[in-house]
Amino acid sequence: MKTTNTTLIKDATHKRQAPTRVWVLEEMPSKSWGEMNRYIRKNSDAMHLPPWMEQADEWPEITPERFIELRKFMLQLKAVQCAALLRVNPSTVWRWENGSIPIPFAAYMALRLLLDVRFLPHQVKEWEGWQIINAGPDVGMLYDSKRSGTMVSPGDIRAARYAKGERDAWQRRAEKAETKAAELEAENTRLRQLFNAQGVTKELRQMQEKLSAMLDDIGTAEIIDYRPAAASHHQEKAA
Structure with missing residues (x-):
């Protein structure tokens, strides 16, 4: 110092x-x-x-509780499996976890690295061929080296989340607009049918008025006495 x-x-x-x-x-x-x-x-x-x-x-204190959580719950390893992985006796792992002896930082770090490696791109089929560029002008970019050659940055991935949110919001608006349009179309059809029905009703009323006028003309017509000529001559002779 x-x-x-x-x-x-x-x-x-x-x-x-x-x-x-x-x-x-x-x-x-x-x-x-x-x-x-x-x-x-x-x-x-x-x-x-x-x-x-x-x-x-930056690393927290390595306690038996942290080690057990990493080994048992995060990696889902049995104590014997953990011992075989770290090349130690199973009793050593048990002593680490019951606090009898200190847990070596290297052992804890090895398990942490194993946890990280399990979720690297080459462990998941859909991410096969993806890698992070570690040098050059595109350092830090996520690169699809086997298929499309796509290259994205962390900012692109963050923006994609908001873009998806915007897309979903517009999709919901479009669905509401389609529903409203369907309602308006149904209302328009109903009004047109009602309009047509009113036109027919009006025409029938006009016909009814004409028929009523004709019946009134018939009811008020002058009655003319009409008798055949032979019948009239017979009546005069009898008189």
Whole structure:
């Protein structure tokens, strides 16, 4: 450990801040990791650690409960299977899990890596041929190397979720519009039928009025006495 010269740090507004000590870790600490970790946490406000130590410090404490959860529930391994995988005696795994002896970080990390590997693209048929580009201008892109040659970024995947949401929303709107259009079409058909029915009714009423007028004409017609000529001559002779 060594301390560099005091450094003044400026923020975005270029206002001077209080001087900050910058600690640089140059080599692997000779103390145990537990002691070193406590020292780091105690002086974390004044230390700038190398990336490998920052990453290691992110790992939670490895407890028997965490190990059992990873082994039994996440990986679904029996203790004997776990022992065979880690090349240790089954009794060692049991002692790890009952807290008799500390759990090696390497053993826990091996199980974590196994969990990650189980869900890598080559383990799932639908993702066969997909890989993450690790160099060049397209670094970090997910690339379909065997089929379509499609290349997507994490942003594309996130955007696809919102695009799907928009598509579903528009689909729901379209379905509602289709339902409303069907209702309006049915209403239009009903009104046209009603209009036609009213036209027929009107025509029948007009016919009824004409028939009534004709019947009235017949009822008020003058009655003319009409008798045959022979009958009239016979009546006159008799008189």
